[in-house]
Amino acid sequence: MFVVVGVTGGIAAYKTVQLVRLLVKDGHEVHVIPTDDALRFVGRPTWEAISRHPVTTSVHDDVAQVRHVALGQQADLVIVAPATANTIASMAAGLAGDLLGTTLLATTAPVVIAPAMHTEMWQHPATQANIDTLTTRGVRMVGPVSGELTGGDAGPGRMAEPEQIHEAALRELRERTGGDLRGSWLVTAGGTREPLDPVRFIGNRSSGRQGVEVARAAARRGADVTLLAANVSDAILASVAGDPRIRVVEVSTTDELERAATEHAAEADVVVMAAAVADYRLPDVADVKLRKEERGGTLTLELVETPDILAGLVASRRAGQTIVGFAAETPGDDATLVERAVAKRRRKGADLLAANEVGWGKGFDRDENHLVVIDASDAVVAEAEGSKRETADALVDAIARR
Ligand SMILES: Cc1cc2nc3c(=O)[nH]c(=O)nc-3n(C[C@H](O)[C@H](O)[C@H](O)COP(=O)(O)O)c2cc1C
Structure with a gap:
């Protein structure tokens, strides 16, 4: 060149x-x-x-x-x-x-x-x-x-x-030159919401920016991407609108995300689970709005665990498929972030795990991120700090190197 x-x-x-x-x-x-x-x-x-x-x-x-x-x-x-x-x-x-x-x-x-x-x-x-x-x-x-x-x-x-x-x-x-990646990728983005009643939900602050940037980075390099967007705003999804290499499927709850992820993972060569998935949900969702007037000053909710989508995909992984998990942690220091990422990767059996630090004013719903990527030998194979586009590029590089 x-x-x-x-x-x-x-x-x-x-x-x-x-x-x-x-x-x-x-x-x-x-x-x-x-x-x-x-x-x-x-x-x-x-x-x-x-x-x-x-x-x-x-x-x-x-x-x-x-x-x-x-x-x-x-x-x-x-x-x-x-x-x-x-x-x-x-x-x-x-x-x-x-x-x-x-x-x-x-x-x-x-x-x-x-x-x-x-x-x-x-x-x-x-x-x-x-x-x-x-x-x-x-x-x-x-x-x-x-x-x-x-x-x-x-x-x-x-x-x-x-x-x-x-x-x-x-x-x-x-x-x-048309990119060096081939095949299909499944990328999840955003955060799932678990309804309490027809008008309220338990959710998290994930905006979906990081997952959307991962989808864009893979598509720029030639991959065909299915992006499962959990409650991602129209403004953020606008950056992938019209991209012939990215197909967007919108979901909301953890159950919906699990169903869509299981369906699309069957075809995917690479799965990147960047969405922040709710760990708990209500076993029964009220059909009508919970009314303050009918409670005695407090509201007690009993929650049950949601399905572990990442572990499920790893268990049913097809030959040659690469599965990448994400961890959002509030560790306080880099060593603890890596330690928790290593432990989570082992627990889930993913090929790579990308950990980012979140907290008040960190990680979620911001343009910048700090990402550390761990592989199956517990080694840090990529570390990037900067815009979410830059951290997405570093993650896609690490996946491509594999
Ligand atoms: C020791 C020294 C270091 C400089 N470092 C920078 C710098 O890092 N970034 C910058 O914008 N200008 C820096 N400058 C000022 C530029 O050299 C100056 O604006 C110059 O006109 C740039 O011209 P150019 O953009 O055509 O190369 C430095 C000047 C000196 C004397």
Whole structure:
């Protein structure tokens, strides 16, 4: 593949040397386009030696080759790492003041950027508005992550590590070439609700975002996905509407989810049980509304356990099928999260178990997540923190590696 790597003027440019090295090692044809400011951090000889191609910042070099647009036209993928606040603003405005700018305007290839800057610059409304503009145009972000910054301070703004950018770039390439996944996936999302009476239910705060992102990540890579959506809002389901690779089946109670999961798992190569399933339900649901006036100040409910859907699917698993469970835990620290994930995976017999930390303001109904994936040897095979799209990609990577 023909990969263009834009490098802009931040200290993190030295890490991009490693990114270029990884891409060249994969066998890609890599062309580096630095900005003038980037060359103050890492010089031209390094980029030329590591990419094995001539490097220039100017639209006036090699004019006979119409270089100002040729690299962009040939590119299968463009990565900008680090992406400074200045370059992000130029991209959002569509400026073409140097070779990187003209290349970015001339390309129809996917663009992946790895922003890097101090926290204040990253959080500035101007930068955030530019990021929104680029995201809306389909530019893919990797990071930034939280961590130590150049001035010794710490916070969000640090460039993602070269390996993480490399992974995201490969994913983008795979998706462009029709994906590397085949077969059918069953993904559950959302949270089941157990009715108390015709108007009330016991439920949980799961929005379904993580499961929907897993379905989207698998579909982008070529899988045909059945998404069992338990009480997922229309706004969240809108992100899969019209996707020819995703079929949505809506359910509400644990019984409904169990029936649908059992039916669709029979055909699935991969089952990902991301929905938060109620552990208990009422044995008998009232036909009429429970009325306060008819109770003596308290209401006592006796609940019975719901069926263990994951364990049931594992028990009836067909040959070659991969089953992935989810655990939502409130552990307080990473070691306890892993410990509980290992115990749950063993208990259920799933091939992989993805554990995420939930709590007040964590995990449920948010755009960010922290996911740890355990395999059958109790090893942590993936760990990701970031948007639910990023954590879904990391989980689908782990499943694909299996
Ligand atoms: C030591 C040093 C480090 C810098 N690091 C960053 C950075 O990480 N992110 C950023 O947006 N700007 C950073 N800057 C500022 C940019 O270099 C400056 O905005 C420049 O105009 C960017 O140009 P470019 O986007 O064309 O490369 C840094 C400047 C210096 C002197």
